[in-house]
Amino acid sequence: MSSEVLRGIDPLGYLTTFFREGVFPDGRGLLDEQKLVFKQGECGGVGSSVVSTQGVTVSCTIEASVSLVSDGQLINIQIEPSQQLSEKEAEDFNNLLLPLFTNGSFILRENLRCLDVNGKALPLEWQFLITVKVLCLEGNLLDAVVCAIGAALADTKLPSIVLNHSEGDESAIEKSQIQADYGTIHKLILEEPLMCCSFGVFVDNDSKKKSEILLMTPDIEATSVCRATCSVVIGKGDRIALVRERGRITSFSLLKKMCQITAERRHKLVEALRTA
Amino acid sequence: MSIISEHGFRLDGRRPAQIRNVNTRLGLNRNAEGSSYLEHGNTKVLCAVYGPYEGKASKRLEDRCAIVCQYSTTTFSGLERKNRPRGDRKSTEMSRLLEKAFESVILTESFPRSQIDIFCEVIQGDGSNLAACVNATSLALADAGIPMKGIASAATCGIVEGNPIVDLTSREETDLLPRVTLATICGRDEVVLVELHNRLHIDHLSVVMEAAKATCADVYECLAVVAQQHLKACAPILGN
Numbered sequence: 398m399s400s401e402v403l404r405g406i407d408p409l410g411y412l413t414t415f416f417r418e419g420v421f422p423d424g425r426g427l428l429d430e431q432k433l434v435f436k437q438g439e440c441g442g443v444g445s446s447v448v449s450t451q452g453v454t455v456s457c458t459i460e461a462s463v464s465l466v467s468d469g470q471l472i473n474i475q476i477e478p479s480q481q482l483s484e485k486e487a488e489d490f491n492n493l494l495l496p497l498f499t500n501g502s503f504i505l506r507e508n509l510r511c512l513d514v515n516g517k518a519l520p521l522e523w524q525f526l527i528t529v530k531v532l533c534l535e536g537n538l539l540d541a542v543v544c545a546i547g548a549a550l551a552d553t554k555l556p557s558i559v560l561n562h563s564e565g566d567e568s569a570i571e572k573s574q575i576q577a578d579y580g581t582i583h584k585l586i587l588e589e590p591l592m593c594c595s596f597g598v599f600v601d602n603d604s605k606k607k608s609e610i611l612l613m614t615p616d617i618e619a620t621s622v623c624r625a626t627c628s629v630v631i632g633k634g635d636r637i638a639l640v641r642e643r644g645r646i647t648s649f650s651l652l653k654k655m656c657q658i659t660a661e662r663r664h665k666l667v668e669a670l671r672t673a
Numbered sequence: 674m675s676i677i678s679e680h681g682f683r684l685d686g687r688r689p690a691q692i693r694n695v696n697t698r699l700g701l702n703r704n705a706e707g708s709s710y711l712e713h714g715n716t717k718v719l720c721a722v723y724g725p726y727e728g729k730a731s732k733r734l735e736d737r738c739a740i741v742c743q744y745s746t747t748t749f750s751g752l753e754r755k756n757r758p759r760g761d762r763k764s765t766e767m768s769r770l771l772e773k774a775f776e777s778v779i780l781t782e783s784f785p786r787s788q789i790d791i792f793c794e795v796i797q798g799d800g801s802n803l804a805a806c807v808n809a810t811s812l813a814l815a816d817a818g819i820p821m822k823g824i825a826s827a828a829t830c831g832i833v834e835g836n837p838i839v840d841l842t843s844r845e846e847t848d849l850l851p852r853v854t855l856a857t858i859c860g861r862d863e864v865v866l867v868e869l870h871n872r873l874h875i876d877h878l879s880v881v882m883e884a885a886k887a888t889c890a891d892v893y894e895c896l897a898v899v900a901q902q903h904l905k906a907c908a909p910i911l912g913n
Binding site for chain 1: 765767769777822853861864867868872874876882884
């Protein structure tokens with residue numbers, strides 16, 4: 398019987414054989430990282446990126462508008478549903494990602510103030526609409542989306558604002574008094590990049606110990622046989638920004654290990670960006 | 674505002690590792706297969722479970738039952754009056770979290786092509802709402818007699834200057850305090866839900882998890898006693 402037939406008939410048995418040997422079917426180690434490719438500024442808007450990693454390709458576009466200073470929400474995320482991503486799942490991801498902005502993991506609110514030509518803060522703020530389109534979904538979406546948003550924000554270039562409204566004037570600012578000056582461009586001041594890693598927890602029922610095997614960034618096939626999946630997002634100062642757990646994990650040490658692996662990977666990324 | 678006083682007490686007079694009083698009642702809703710009312714201090718939750726029944730074709734799964742959860746809060750549950758009790762972003766997120774958690778708790782393979790509906794309503798919210806909903810749902814499922822891997826218990830744990838505090842109230846759930854809601858099965862090391870609010874330093878993870886795990890075990894003890902008492906009370910009705 399060829400391996401492809403076995404893969405179709407008994408995917409669990411097929412994958413278990415590989416996981417016992419400590420590798421994925423493609424030869425990658427169970428805790429080996431996968432290649433991440435990104436390109437900035439290709440999808441319009443004030444900033445954009447295309448990211449491809451672990452069989453997932455997403456594009457991210459940021460559109461900016463100006464509003465008066467308020468307590469309202471400045472960033473809105475819209476992950477567009479596609480053939481591979483249902484509307485319900487897209488809404489789940491939107492809800493999941495929004496706290497990363499409200500708790501200042503990507504960017505601090507004060508860094509969204511509009512600036513004039515001399516870099517002076519005006520009583521206006523930038524509002525962003527971040528649109529994420531899923532081009533290919535053969536793995537975990539969250540890893541790619543977090544990276545794509547980070548890359549698009551790093552690519553964002555905002556014009557200076559000319560405000561024809563004197564400081565002492567107590568009347569409301571009119572739309573016609575606000576003008577964009579594309580001669581001077583400001584870049585966003587971002588927090589250190591976030592790193593998101595997804596893991597699968599596979600239980601080998603045939604072994605005597607029924608031990609839990611940790612899989613890093615499993616593909617869809619491997620995820621389908623995992624008892625639990627977990628995504629961890631770590632930001633500046635090794636602070637955990639998000640934990641998303643699905644399924645049943647029977648060891649607390651696994652959770653800690655996932656966080657440590659993600660933190661190490663983030664350190665590598667920060668070092669790579671520094672030296673680049 | 675200091676969350677822990679210099680004498681080691683919290684705003685409501687509790688010690689950092691002390692949970693609030695837990696009061697429960699089972700079988701309140703006669704129309705539902707199972708129901709429960711649970712109080713964690715001033716957090717009050719009502720839960721009803723319907724099913725398993727042959728659900729909508731669109732939600733039907735061939736190999737297991739579908740869990741559909743609806744989380745809602747009364748408009749007067751918090752300090753701010755809400756315009757609508759459900760359907761907002763937060764309620765939707767909570768519903769999904771409960772759904773995913775109980776998919777791992779209920780023996781869903783026992784009821785293929787069927788559906789179980791869980792309705793949780795926070796009547797009064799005073800912190801740890803998600804944990805209270807998990808605990809109330811566990812009791813309602815037990816009341817409905819739905820087979821589970823065990824009773825799930827949940828607790829919210831935060832960290833203040835390196836020291837964990839458990840079962841947070843709404844005054845303690847500030848924008849800066851990192852807090853984790855953890856749910857385990859039977860108080861053991863079987864995690865079915867982890868939810869993090871605000872940023873938590875990786876070095877504090879073990880401390881928070883240990884405190885949350887211990888609290889889940891404590892809460893489980895309470896829930897197990899309630900379930901056993903309810904079973905004893907039902908024994909004459911069942912003819913045992």
